[in-house]
Amino acid sequence: MTPSGMTAVPSDGMGPIENVPLRVQVADRIRTAILSGRLKPGEPLVETALAEQMTVSRAPIREAIQILENDGLVETIAYKGKRVKPLTAREVEEIYSLREAYEVMAVRRIIERGADASPLRGPCEDMNRAAAADDLEALTAADEAFHRTLIQIADHDLLLASWRSLYLRIHQIMALRMRRRPELPQIAANHPPIVDALVARDMDRAVKLISDHTRNLEEIDPQTIADT
Amino acid sequence: MTPSGMTAVPSDGMGPIENVPLRVQVADRIRTAILSGRLKPGEPLVETALAEQMTVSRAPIREAIQILENDGLVETIAYKGKRVKPLTAREVEEIYSLREAYEVMAVRRIIERGADASPLRGPCEDMNRAAAADDLEALTAADEAFHRTLIQIADHDLLLASWRSLYLRIHQIMALRMRRRPELPQIAANHPPIVDALVARDMDRAVKLISDHTRNLEEIDPQTIADT
DNA sequence: AATCTGCATGTTGTCGACAATCCATAAGGT
DNA sequence: ACCTTATGGATTGTCGACAACATGCAGATT
Numbered sequence: 324m325t326p327s328g329m330t331a332v333p334s335d336g337m338g339p340i341e342n343v344p345l346r347v348q349v350a351d352r353i354r355t356a357i358l359s360g361r362l363k364p365g366e367p368l369v370e371t372a373l374a375e376q377m378t379v380s381r382a383p384i385r386e387a388i389q390i391l392e393n394d395g396l397v398e399t400i401a402y403k404g405k406r407v408k409p410l411t412a413r414e415v416e417e418i419y420s421l422r423e424a425y426e427v428m429a430v431r432r433i434i435e436r437g438a439d440a441s442p443l444r445g446p447c448e449d450m451n452r453a454a455a456a457d458d459l460e461a462l463t464a465a466d467e468a469f470h471r472t473l474i475q476i477a478d479h480d481l482l483l484a485s486w487r488s489l490y491l492r493i494h495q496i497m498a499l500r501m502r503r504r505p506e507l508p509q510i511a512a513n514h515p516p517i518v519d520a521l522v523a524r525d526m527d528r529a530v531k532l533i534s535d536h537t538r539n540l541e542e543i544d545p546q547t548i549a550d551t
Numbered sequence: 552m553t554p555s556g557m558t559a560v561p562s563d564g565m566g567p568i569e570n571v572p573l574r575v576q577v578a579d580r581i582r583t584a585i586l587s588g589r590l591k592p593g594e595p596l597v598e599t600a601l602a603e604q605m606t607v608s609r610a611p612i613r614e615a616i617q618i619l620e621n622d623g624l625v626e627t628i629a630y631k632g633k634r635v636k637p638l639t640a641r642e643v644e645e646i647y648s649l650r651e652a653y654e655v656m657a658v659r660r661i662i663e664r665g666a667d668a669s670p671l672r673g674p675c676e677d678m679n680r681a682a683a684a685d686d687l688e689a690l691t692a693a694d695e696a697f698h699r700t701l702i703q704i705a706d707h708d709l710l711l712a713s714w715r716s717l718y719l720r721i722h723q724i725m726a727l728r729m730r731r732r733p734e735l736p737q738i739a740a741n742h743p744p745i746v747d748a749l750v751a752r753d754m755d756r757a758v759k760l761i762s763d764h765t766r767n768l769e770e771i772d773p774q775t776i777a778d779t
Numbered sequence: 780a781a782t783c784t785g786c787a788t789g790t791t792g793t794c795g796a797c798a799a800t801c802c803a804t805a806a807g808g809t
Numbered sequence: 810a811c812c813t814t815a816t817g818g819a820t821t822g823t824c825g826a827c828a829a830c831a832t833g834c835a836g837a838t839t
Contacts, residue, residue, distance in 0.1 A: 342629075344821090369789090380824045381825090382823060383824095386822095421713070425652070427652075432648070479649075480642075480645060572793095573792075573793070609794085609795090609821095629822085630801050630821055631802080
């Protein structure tokens, strides 16, 4: 799979072509726009406009949009148009509750199979550093690394893929909400106990910790949410 | 939305056409072929051949295949070809373990939110009837109806969509394994206690029952599975 | 004034042709 | 004999043009 988050556009002298299909490049660009909040929920996506804008044909655009549809970021209404999928409060709740189920499953699986949870220590340290430096962006990145690592340790490709797809939308939500700055040190302090419970193979405690951690962690700004 | 499951081809005088896009029709046809086992894992899917076979252009074929890719039934290797995704033993395990997580989540949510679990009684009765008549097909259908109803009662659209996508592959697995006939009465007898625990709001018992029920329920014929 | 009808416009849906890429195979050199 | 290098075939990737469809507006009709 592609190493997520990297949009490699070589800037060195000879710019040979990237072997990645156009539809993927297009999908990455549009996805970035959505995830950064530049394209807001409900915004229409017109194929011809995008095609002209990116100087490609409509075919890759269509296929790219279909990719984003599978990611749950775009929805299509036949013969009417495509648009960035509106985010309802209900959907936000569903996304976070499903994430909780995924992470609980990962925790259970890690303990049941006796996997080594110590790789989680790295992201924990990163979070501490970020919290000390009051660097919200770095802390967010380390937090995601922590959770992604958790899923990876569970050694379950399907779970990892599902989690990834879900986390895309969490990115979108996080970009849309511009709330008060969270307490960085507190977030950083939340994670090490989870690791401790995992290495101690304390199932009940680990499940409870991850469950509490993922639940209600993020609250969404009601203004950016559709009503229905 | 269109009323699901109906392929309305009106035979009366004035026939208003079906408005379903070609790509969807194509996707349905290919999906049926895969799910029925007529197209086996690893089998190549050549766009031009399918296009000629179905007398449509390649564009709808490509988009249909992409839909199936999102369903996890097909995989693409760039500039090389597309094929029915091979089923590894590992994937089968992952599919069923993820299904367990989904259904456990549904059970927890149903009890937490005090939802009415009595609609599950209908499929239970259907299963009893099917078991009494020794009708495997009817029992399989009722079993799926039970689990789908369980997810629907949880009132979680995203969970339902994820479960559906997963269940597609379970269909495929079930079509591929031609094992000994299972004990129909026993399967039918497994479900009512789950309903009882749900209406009694007995969380621990309900979770344990659904967990045991989904786990190890299906064993796959090794011969139909890829080695990796 | 209200309603229906027909048309114009914008968007997606579909098509056929061409280009880019990969793989296997065979030719050529050492 | 072995390795390297063309070359041909097969498949997907991309393109531009045309068709189908839905919607909104203007005009006619009652």
